Amino acid sequence: DTEVTQTPKHLVMGMTNKKSLKCEQHMGHRAMYWYKQKAKKPPELMFVYSYEKLSINESVPSRFSPECPNSSLLNLHLHALQPEDSALYLCASQGYTGELFFGEGSRLTVL
C-alpha cells in the first residue's frame, strides 16, 4: 500500500463554517505535510509534522489548525476561512529515503 488518501476530494464551505480535511497513510511514515496550491502555482508549504509533533509552521493564519492524532492520520481543521483560501490542499507523507508521497488533494471552495 503506497497510497496517501485525502478526503473529501471536494469541499464547499461558507465563511462561517467549520470543516476538516483528512489525510491518511498506512506506509509507516513518520513525517507528514500539508501544502496549499493555487491554480497554476507551485505547492506552498503550510505545516510539517514529524513523529506526530508539529515541527514546521510556515506562518499560516490561525484559521487553519492542523492536528496529528496518530502516525497514520493528519487533519486540517478549517474555521472562518476567506474566499482567497480557496485552493487545492495537498497532503504528503515522507518515505524512508526522504521522498514525499502525495495524495490527490482536497479542492476547497470558500463562498
Add this chain to the structure above:
Amino acid sequence: DAKTTQPNSMESNEEEPVHLPCNHSTISGTDYIHWYRQLPSQGPEYVIHGLTSNVNNRMASLAIAEDRKSSTLILHRATLRDAAVYYCILRAPTLYGNKLVFGAGTILRVKS
C-alpha cells in the same frame, strides 16, 4: 534556505530525450536534490533524488554536476504522458520533517 532556478517551460518531441536543467548555486554540502513532477489535476509525484553521484531509476536519470551547483533530470524517451510540471527541490540531510519548498518548476510540453 537554498533556492533552485529552473526554466519556465520546455518543449520536446515524442520519443526523444529531454534534459531538464536546475540551478542550485547556494546548495549546501549535505543537501539532497529531489525531483518531482505534477501531471494535470494530480498531486505531485516523486521522480528521483541524489546527493553527489548520478542516479538512474525506471522513470528517469539524474545527472549532478561535479560542483553540485546544478543538476539535470533526463527523460530518455519522452511520451505524451510525461507532459507535466517538473520541480527541482533541495532537501536538508535530516531524514524527516524537512522544509521542502517548491520553486516555480518547468512546464514540459511534449509534441506528437
